[in-house]
Amino acid sequence: MKSKKIIITTFALLFALHIPAQEVRKTLQECIDLAMQNNLTVQSGKIAVERAKALQGTAFNIDKTQLSLSQDPTSGGSPDNGFSVSQSFDFPTVYTSRYGLLKAETNLEKNNLEVTRNELARQVSSIYEHLLYVKEKVKILQEQDSIYQKFVFLATAKFRAGETNRLEQMNAERLYNENKIALQQAEKDCQSVQFALQRRLNTGELISPAENALTVLENQSVTGEFNPNLSPVIQVFESRKAIGKKSLRLAKQGFLPSFNFSLRSQYLIKGFDPYNIQRERFTGGNFMGFEAGVGIPLFFGEQRAKTRAARREMEMLKIQQQDALLALDREYQIARNEYAKALSALEYYQRQGNEQAGEISRMSQLSYEKGEIGYIEYIQNLKTAAEVHLQYADAVNNYNQAVIIINYLQGNK
Numbered sequence: 001m002k003s004k005k006i007i008i009t010t011f012a013l014l015f016a017l018h019i020p021a022q023e024v025r026k027t028l029q030e031c032i033d034l035a036m037q038n039n040l041t042v043q044s045g046k047i048a049v050e051r052a053k054a055l056q057g058t059a060f061n062i063d064k065t066q067l068s069l070s071q072d073p074t075s076g077g078s079p080d081n082g083f084s085v086s087q088s089f090d091f092p093t094v095y096t097s098r099y100g101l102l103k104a105e106t107n108l109e110k111n112n113l114e115v116t117r118n119e120l121a122r123q124v125s126s127i128y129e130h131l132l133y134v135k136e137k138v139k140i141l142q143e144q145d146s147i148y149q150k151f152v153f154l155a156t157a158k159f160r161a162g163e164t165n166r167l168e169q170m171n172a173e174r175l176y177n178e179n180k181i182a183l184q185q186a187e188k189d190c191q192s193v194q195f196a197l198q199r200r201l202n203t204g205e206l207i208s209p210a211e212n213a214l215t216v217l218e219n220q221s222v223t224g225e226f227n228p229n230l231s232p233v234i235q236v237f238e239s240r241k242a243i244g245k246k247s248l249r250l251a252k253q254g255f256l257p258s259f260n261f262s263l264r265s266q267y268l269i270k271g272f273d274p275y276n277i278q279r280e281r282f283t284g285g286n287f288m289g290f291e292a293g294v295g296i297p298l299f300f301g302e303q304r305a306k307t308r309a310a311r312r313e314m315e316m317l318k319i320q321q322q323d324a325l326l327a328l329d330r331e332y333q334i335a336r337n338e339y340a341k342a343l344s345a346l347e348y349y350q351r352q353g354n355e356q357a358g359e360i361s362r363m364s365q366l367s368y369e370k371g372e373i374g375y376i377e378y379i380q381n382l383k384t385a386a387e388v389h390l391q392y393a394d395a396v397n398n399y400n401q402a403v404i405i406i407n408y409l410q411g412n413k
Contacts, residue, residue, distance in 0.1 A: 023208040028128050030210075031201060035124045036117060038202035045113035052106035059099035063088050086262035088295070094253045101246035108239035115232040120200070122408035126401060127197045128209060129217070133397035134190045136214040137390060141183040144386045148176035151379060158375075168375055175379060214396050216346070217403045219339075228328045231411045237321035244317050248310035254303035258295035265289075332409050339402035346399045349392040357388035 026034070036042055066086040155172040159165070197207050228234055297303065364381035367373040373381075 024205045025208050025210045027210045028125060031128055031197065031207060032121050032124050034203060035120050035201045039120055039200070040202060041116055042113070042120060045109070045116050049106065049109045049113055052102070052109045056099060056102045056106060059102050060095045084262055084264040086260065086291075088258060088260035090258050091253065091256035094250070094256065097246065097250040097253050101243065101250055104239065104242040104246045108236065108243060111232060111235045111239045115236060118232045118408060118411055122404060124197070124200050125404045125407075127193060127200060129397065129400040129404065131190070131193045131197060132209050132211060132214045133393055133400075134186060134193055135209070136393045136396075138183065138186045138190055140386060140389050140393065141179060141186055144179045144382070145176075145183055147382055148172070148179050148379075151375070152176045155375065171376065172379065175383065214393055216396055217400045219403050219406075226329075226332050226410060228325050228332070231328055231409065233324060233328065234321065237317065237324055241314065241317050241321065244310065244314040248307065248314065251303065251306040251310045254306065255297060255300065257297070260291075260293045260295065262291040263289075264291070328409065332406070335402060335405045335409060339399070339406060342395065342399035342402045345395040349388075349395050353388055354392050357385040357392075360388075361385040 066084075068084050068086075070084070152169075152172045155169045159169040194206055194208070198205070201207065360381050364373065364378050364385075368375075368378040
């Protein structure tokens, strides 16, 4: 009985291993939302923002309060013989400048997170549309597979009946096998793209697009005017420039004085009298005293160096931003050119190519049934129609990818 249970359990496990992973259908927006929720880079960026916000609390960090207890038998009732409290602090504007710098660093982390989100949305959108494309390609090749399979059967039957020669049969088998190889490769490509999407979404589910067919993306952002300053990448440079300005302001605060204040009170310890000196508290109460001071910076070498360095940092950031703006503008012009090329091809297939492919298939079917054309010509016409459909799928995918790139450059998710 025990061995029987082991055998049943083993077969159950083997059966479970061969069950294909269940695909979950999701729209593009659902995939983007899931990626924003699960992606580890985005999660790390959120933590970086929270960390920067927490560090803002260190802006008003005041030096530690000094407490001291002194006992000097030779000083009688002087302030040296007592308890003192002292505190030092910077010029008030130093704390506000420090807070401004930390707040600017928080904004930088927010903009870095926005760059990460924008890049992730581009990747997910690109993979999602590519998945639709390869699925459409698989569908077309599957239709061709069934057609070629039927005609291999017919060519073989005609050859055996002596109605055709071996050459036509071999040609039919060749077309069928070539299409079969292309179909297998397309199915593998589909699996690879699904795995890539699964990795971007950081999920254990195997995602499949909600759409049943390849669709053309809308292009509202393509027709608008391009403003590179709205790009998240440029916003990062703006944040870094703001940090540079705050750093320069904080460096200048080093030329300002600091302050310190001390309060002292007589504190006699009767039990400690190694020299037998009689000391008593003044009849009017404990001796009290205070001390206030100002720390004046007389040597400015360090602060001048910090100020010069902060100015050079701002100059460097300005040049880097200009270079980023030029690079972004060039990328956008290239993307617009690619979009124009893709749009031209797409419009051709929408206006004429797809309709002609359908007409070729329909007329070839009728002509073949009436005996007006031969087997080879019929197969060649069907192959031409299938190639047109595949080229249309390529055109739609190229167009969608161009739209995604333009949305990305404009900072649209």
